Amino acid sequence: MLDIRNLKVLYGPIEAVHGISLRVEEGQCVTLLGPNGAGKSSTISAICGVAKATGDITFLGQDLLGTEIEDRVRAGISVSPEGRRIFSNLSVEANLQLGAGIRTDRDGIEADIDHWFTTFPILGERRTQSAGTLSGGEQQMLAIARALMAKPKILLLDEPSLGLAPRIVGQIFDMIEQLKSEGMTILLVEQNARQALRISDYAYLLNTGTIQAEGTTATLGQNDELMAKLTGLG
Amino acid sequence: QDTIKIGLGVPMTGDYAPYAEWQGARCMAEMINAEGGVNDQMIEVLVQDSGADTQTAISLAQKFLDEGAVMLGTIPFSDTMIPVAQVAQSYGVSIFQPQSTQVEMHAGIVDNFFTGVSPDPFTATAAANHALAQGVKNVVLLTSDEGGSWSAKTPLWFGDVIEAGGGKVLTKLNFSFGTSDWSPQIAEMRALGEDIDAVYISSIMPDVGVLIRQLRSAGIDAWVVGSDGFDDPSLDAIATDDASLLDRVFFATLAPSQADSAVVNFIADCAEMGIDVPGLFPATGADTVKAVAWAVEQSGSTDPETISATLRDADSIPVLTVDSISFKETRTYAQRTIPVIGFENGERVLIANEIPTNTPTDW
Amino acid sequence: MDYAIQQMVNALSFGAEYALLALGLAIVFSVMGLVNFAHGDVIAVGGYTMVAFAAIVTANPWIVILGAIVAAALTSVLLERVAFRPVRYADPTTGLLTAFGVSIVLQNLFLLFVSPRPIAVTSLYFMDVPIEMFGVQVSSLQLLESVTTVLVIVGLTLFLNRSVWGLAMRAASLDFEMVRLMGIRANRVFALAFLISGLLAGLACIFIMARRGSVDPHLGFNPVLKAFVACVVGGFGSLPGAVLGGFLLGAVEVGMLVLLPQEYGGMKDAFVFGIIALILVWRPNGILSPAVEKGDKL
């Protein structure tokens, strides 16, 4: 579904990702792991067109590089970005409405918003509050819900568990599993390696902008040395 | 010296560009030069943009002086005229300003200064005399501090003359330049409950045009009287569709500007020569050039001090805007007739053109 | 009594004009945090278009009006494209100064290529007819302008709060890229905001021109200056704030004109702005922006 070859990400003169290749098949959940500054977020940014990149990014057979951010979203890519980036001056509800900006089915949108308010009741309680005043974790929930409002074909999640309480972390991973079982394709970036590996099919380990290891989670899971490195636990 | 240089460091851009005396000055210089110049010497008008900035104007004056200018021009604001005159003094050069009606310049601060017009009390008096002649009794004065004494004091002088002539100032109302809705002032006038014979205002276009129309649509049929600020082609234009709008409007100004007057003909001649002189104010620049040329011719000298002395002592100096002016008695401002312009069927007519004698003296 | 009512009507009509102008500023501000000092020059473009239309094309006032509105709207969109797009992500100061620059350029272009002097346009005089209503005199123009302002307020409020485009506009000022990540064509969001602002400028231009009957390079400067103050008083970026500020300013201004003794008339602007300043001391962010306690939140 998503096929990336020889991707380089550039911030001005700095190259943050040095020619990586990765694939996400339809219905799969693929995880990117790696320490701070490895280039995970940069890769996500490049896929949605926010960061400048070279190489090949093909999505559903269509070449993405050179297309506008908006067109990529309309092609079915949706992201919950690093740093959440909720619209802080809009209400929680308006954030979700904007998330469905490309949809036209009014009733469907209403229903989906209600769905999210039941999934994350705290958001429901804050529905008219301006999103900037939400707590860190509430904002994270909102960002994930907003990304899903677009009904994407592929969902890019950049550290969705960041700043969330353990109970919600569990809920988020359960939700990802659920989405996957409904056929959603997911590209996940996580620091929480164990949990991420548990629910994903395939994983890439990034460090300093290059891929250091990759494999199905089953094979990776057997590689103790690698696991130790990933989790830092030993 | 090959040419007779007149230096004009004046605003060609910015808010004060409409004064534009340089346009008329250039045209007049070309006319004189086309006839062979003065005493076989050509007149050269040096023009540079001061952007209405005093410092720049002074620097430019210095530059023109160093280049040998025999006469200078500046924007008609005393804050610029005074320091420019001070700089020019050591060169024996004077300033000739053809539009400056401010009273202040005549208080003896500088004496190397001429203005080709009479100060505001004279225009106010000329206008008031005509108003009295029309039987005006009750007047309303509109004043503003924004245009200096021109807009703040001229109406009061007008009122003084009216009261001296048996009339009455009903009230004074305030306004700002750039007003496009006069309804608060008009409501005040209606609330007076008395018949208003005339409304006096020293302001500029387009405000004046707006005032006239709004007065008329509010059913106030008083004379609208004013000064040189009225003298812009866009005033005539408000009556394009309804000539009667201007029927009860007149103003005292710098020069007769009705059809076939010297100024109007001059503007037409300039247009033929390919020089755009868009109205009375720009045309007045011709006076500067004409006066200098006359002085050079009379004295046979291009020494700046001689030129100034010749102008100062002459009984009668021919200029473009009025038949003649003289500085002999007044020293710094021109003794001359004050034209009063009115309208008939939307066309300008010269109503009066006399030297007022009953001018207030408190200035 | 009649007199008081008359002046109140006048105050309302002053306010309507300021509100209309302030709305044009507020909509652009709410989208990209830009304090658009060039708004007045967009109005002037409308005015000059009228001159050109009346002189070259036709004197039919409706066509002249249409021409002016279209020209103002197009100018506004064009300015967004050439001048404001590059500073889209920049801080408000940068935008403000850019708009300053644009305004200076436009004014000087008018001076250079048209004229520094006022040019009369008489084709809109017909809009200004005196009407007596309950003993109060209003001009049809005041009435029309007030009605227009009210319609614009209602329309804009619905649009901004109900439509996705409206939401996107409000969101774009803080995180433009994220709006694009919602699949919303952000360039169109900005173009739309400037289009609306330009249309409002065009409308304001009609009323200003109908009243003044002439255009010069500074046509919009003074009214827009007031409109800024209206925006700040109401709370910059808030549309209801802009409207409230506009009417408040109108009231204060007419009030000062009426109440100040003539000797102090010259201080009118000082008093008007002084009163406004006092309001700002009471509510530093404008009347309609509630004092939110942000804490460490953004």
Added chain:
Amino acid sequence: MLELRTLSKCFGGVQAVRDVSFAIEPGEIRGLIGPNGAGKSTLVNLISGLLRPTGGEIVLDGRSMTGLRADQCARNGIARTFQNLRLFSSLTVEQNIDVARQAGHDPALIDAALVEFGLTRHLARPAGALAYGDQRRLEIVRALALAPKLLMLDEPAAGMNEEETAALGQSLEWVRDAADCALLVIDHDLKFIMTLCHRIAVMDMGAVIASGDPAEIARNPEVIRAYLGDAGGDDAPQPTELVH
């Protein structure tokens, strides 16, 4: 040293903090955990003066801090870091620290802290150009320049992997000893909190629902219900196994 007495904060209808009372002793490292929106950051905002309490009292070393502005609190020795970084991005690292420098601070301590947090080589770089992790560390060093009596850290380990988190924990212990101040640490990384803190307070719905040493907290059924849940999956670390 720091004592909170029935501290409360309302935002319109939302009671973000309600009647919170607790005390922090000198040299203590206190953990603060709780579900999202429990009011932890709000509590820190109240103590640091960024928000005004709607009720209650904050007392530092016997002096009331209630109602003081943020800058006054800071000068009285209450320092903090932010959940969303708030560095002065156009200033250099050195200048960022200078901003916070107070009369009573110890230059040698700052130098040592720069070494401890590995920032020495970045001194002349603009803070905005640092990697995210380094920015987090800079916030801590900057706060130390206030010569704080109490240092509050809002999710310092967020976005760090386990190795980095462990290193951070050690650095914080160093800070406590070297700067001789008490620490209040908020984080959702339980392992980090439970290793680092002597005592932990748990907040939910604005109120403190439990307080005690790590072992007590991990066993508390209320805490498990409100905060930990079944912590997702079988191979996730169970609370009890985190206690050392």
Added chain:
Amino acid sequence: MTLARHQKRGLIGAALLSLILIAIGVLAAWFGSRYQLRLVYGAYVNLLVVLGLQVFMGNARVTNLSHSAFMGIGAYAAAICVTPAATKAISLPDAPWGLAAFTLDPLTSAIIAIVITAAIAALVGLFIVRMTAIGATIASLAVLVIIHSIFLFRTDIFKGNQAFFGIPQVFSLTSIVVLSVVVVLIARGFRESHWGIQLRASADDETGAAAMGVNVVRLRLVAWVLSGIILALAGIAYAYYLGTISARPFYFNHVFLTLAMLILGGMRTVTGAVLGTFLISFGLEVVRWLETGPVVAGVDLPEALGLSGVVLGLVIVLTMTLRPQGVMGDREIEDIILRR
């Protein structure tokens, strides 16, 4: 007290700037025509204004549009004190409070003018510094209008749009060069001081700064008043050289011009302020010369009046779009010459 690294570097930078200022003055005095001397003097006056503007705008990063009015206050206050009573008897016959009845020496007058300007700045500043950035900017615009209306209205004191004349012309190029050097040192000193850095920090992140013990409101007020004092100096230098002032030069046109200077050079640094002032002052002179349609390299250029206005506007727009932080950005002169 020991100086921090950036403060030592700042000393070098300030010294370099001073040298440049002195050099320009000396060059002008040796080689310039009288006309050019006047231009250079004008440039130095504007430099003082721009430096005054920089002290507040550059450090607090709030756009101020009222600076020319404060320059006006300084100029008028000094003028009223220093102008001989005999002259004032003619020019200010109705002056209240005996303003027309005394004469002071230039130095005392200048000190009084500075004190008065600082006091008014402090009063106005109390309001301004509490507002949000855009609010403060528009409020400063209101301040400009208010002060201007007062100048216009109290003709008995200020003469409004008429000339206030007869001010002793005691300043020369030398005095203003010395003054500029002093002001550059003050501006640099403030920027690198503890307060300066705290203020710049608050511009980056106000909440963060407050939490680090920075009293943002008080610091802004300090910068605002300091800025007012420098602007008063500029006004005094203007009045003491021209001998005649009026309300007009202290209004919008001057506000825009000096603002353009600051943002072209870069408002965040003192070097930027200096650079921008001289670039625009001398650049405009070139444009003004081009407008007259000179013959350049054998080509007779057409007359293009009104160019300077367009150029000024374009400079602002292009600077903002291409280099929003001005030519210098965050760099002072020493950052270019010395290694970081």
